[in-house]
Amino acid sequence: MSGQRVRVASAADVPPGGSCLVQVDGKDVALFNVDGRFFAVGNRCPHRSGPLVRGRVEKIEEKCAVRCPLHGWLFDLESGRCLTRASATVPTFPVLCEEGQVLLGAQEGAYAGPSTLVPGS
């Protein structure tokens, strides 16, 4: 990951299966821990601003996706692309775990792959 990194949470605060709302550059970002892999996407659904942080995470083949809690649009957590409406996307943010802290890149759209939490780090 290049560029500025911002500490947004302790990894312990977002256990596997969990999510939380964080802020980067004044933007609301939904942070997800899927089996120890962290993903970060913009929190506002482009349909009607549903809070994606409250959505259910689903695994579809190799992909992890979040379903908007309001009307069910489904977003790939890696690319931010909507899997149910081809033209819709949400921004993604690079995630890094270091020494038990979750860091996000401040630039959206620079997805660098999910970060896996190393136990004890």
Ligand code: FES
């Ligand atoms: S607000 Fe997300 S699908 Fe409608």
